[in-house]
Amino acid sequence: MKNEVLFLGTGTSQGVPIIGCDCPVCCSDNKKDNRLRASLLIKINFFNILIDIGPDFRSQMLQANNSKVNSILITHKHRDHTAGLDDLRPIYYLNKKPIDIYGEDKVLESINNDFKYLFDGPDYPGKPKINLNTISNNSFFINDIKITPIRVMHHKLPIFGYRIGDLSYITDAKYISNSEKNKIKGSKVLIINSLQRESHISHYNLQESLELINEINPQTAYLTHISHNMGLHNDVQKELPANVFLAYDQLSITI
Ligand SMILES: [Zn+2]
Ligand SMILES: [Zn+2]
Numbered sequence: 001m002k003n004e005v006l007f008l009g010t011g012t013s014q015g016v017p018i019i020g021c022d023c024p025v026c027c028s029d030n031k032k033d034n035r036l037r038a039s040l041l042i043k044i045n046f047f048n049i050l051i052d053i054g055p056d057f058r059s060q061m062l063q064a065n066n067s068k069v070n071s072i073l074i075t076h077k078h079r080d081h082t083a084g085l086d087d088l089r090p091i092y093y094l095n096k097k098p099i100d101i102y103g104e105d106k107v108l109e110s111i112n113n114d115f116k117y118l119f120d121g122p123d124y125p126g127k128p129k130i131n132l133n134t135i136s137n138n139s140f141f142i143n144d145i146k147i148t149p150i151r152v153m154h155h156k157l158p159i160f161g162y163r164i165g166d167l168s169y170i171t172d173a174k175y176i177s178n179s180e181k182n183k184i185k186g187s188k189v190l191i192i193n194s195l196q197r198e199s200h201i202s203h204y205n206l207q208e209s210l211e212l213i214n215e216i217n218p219q220t221a222y223l224t225h226i227s228h229n230m231g232l233h234n235d236v237q238k239e240l241p242a243n244v245f246l247a248y249d250q251l252s253i254t255i
Contacts, residue, residue: 002254003235004033004043005167005189008050008060010247011035012081012195012203012227015056025228030235032248037080038062038225039170040191042164049073051169057084063250065079065093071142074103075171075193076159077110084113092128100131104160108132109182135160150183152176155202163187167255168218174202179216189255190218191247196229206230206250213244222247 009015016035017026022068025033035055041064050072061067069091088099103111111132112119119131125149139148150161152173161231166188170176173193176184184190203225204212214223214225224238224247230236237246 003165005249005253005255006041006043006064006066007224007249007251008039008041008064008223008234009036009054009056010226010249010251012225013078014207014227016226016228018228023074023228025230025232026230033247034249038079038151038193040169040224041066042167047071047143049142049145051075052081052171053088054080055083057123058087060249061091063107064081067091067214069096069099071100073089073147073160073162074101075105075161076154076157077103077107078172081169081171082107082114085111085118085191088130089126089128092130098129100132101135101140102135102140102147103210104132104136105134108134121253128202143233148169150176150179157202158167160249165255168216172202173204174200174208176212178232184216187216188219188255189253190216190221191224192221193225194223194230195225196227197231198229206236210244213241218245220245220253222251222253 036056039054040051042049048068048070050069137149137151146164153175154162154172168184168187169191171193192209194206195203197204197206221244
């Protein structure tokens with residue numbers, strides 16, 4: 001059975017356009033230049049796994065005409081990856097099934113602090129049921145779906161990417177050790193962050209992303225978590241190798 005992978009957001013933390021910016025990318029008429037905060041929806045046999053739930057989650061679900069999320073994998077605690085949690089409420093009311101969130105202990109601690117009212121105190125109508133599941137750097141299963149965390153460094157912050165079958169999704173990486181790269185090898189599809197052309201302290205730039213793609217050698221690769229500094233979508237795409245694509249919001253692929 002083919003699985004669908006939908007890019008809900010492909011932008012860096014401020015999104016594109018940036019409030020108040022009049023650069024050509026932020027002013028572009030091309031919808032592919034509009035980037036909500038990075039998030040991925042994976043539909044495996046009608047079971048929907050979301051990776052990260054940023055501040056644009058509500059509009060992303062409306063755009064995708066999707067109202068089902070079964071499990072959420074969190075890469076790290078930064079708000080562009082977690083701020084949409086409150087908008088799980090309608091998803092829970094509709095599906096009446098608890099939503100499982102997976103992340104490492106420090107990430108779940110941060111979520112628990114930010115959204116205390118979702119986890120503390122008595123149940124009341126309107127309160128969604130969300131289970132927090134602590135994971136470590138070991139493979140685990142959601143139903144019969146094997147999830148392998150991949151440790152990557154976001155400057156000094158250790159965070160997780162995830163491999164699910166032939167797909168690896170890595171965001172906000174600046175460094176990946178050889179042993180963690182071994183977990184990515186053999187992926188048919190690699191989704192990797194690529195911020196801009198210039199070097200950055202906590203994110204791969206275009207050159208670093210392309211070097212990783214070269215090393216892993218997947219069938220296809222997609223760049224995400226993109227800044228307005230990267231340039232216009234159509235210009236950048238023309239420069240990329242034949243198997244590398246600049247992802248854009250609502251891009252759907254099957255694997
Ligand atoms: Zn980020
Ligand atoms: Zn701009």
